[in-house]
Amino acid sequence: MEDCLFCKISAGETDTDFVYQDDQVVVFEDINPQAPVHLLIVPKKHIADLNNLQPADNELIGNIYQVAKKMAAEYDIAESGYRLVSNCGDDGCQSVYHIHFHLLGGRQLQWPPG
């Protein structure tokens, strides 16, 4: 996808440092962190948003949850707790239309979200 920021980042075309990567996903720190731990888990495959998720993507999404669990342990927030969230659309405050999952932790998060 031309002009997709997360396609460029996940392809290694920027100077973004990956804290994890495998054949399907990359993980990097959010440029504007909202918590002491704020990672973005991004599939290399371009999927614009949750509305465009297909049944064929089920394994990918399952793997993303496994990566989230692994990263939570590595960042020492597995026991204290964390949130994995994917914003969708305008009301969901999605700003980058390449599906991704925020892993947030390291402080007491609030509920309901704003």
Ligand code: 5GP
């Ligand atoms: P969304 O608002 O779509 O749910 O999440 C997009 C996230 O990407 C935001 O939290 C934003 O701070 C982050 N972001 C946007 N541009 C960049 C960038 O160039 N580098 C990094 N590391 N994060 C970015």
Ligand code: ZN
């Ligand atoms: Zn993309």
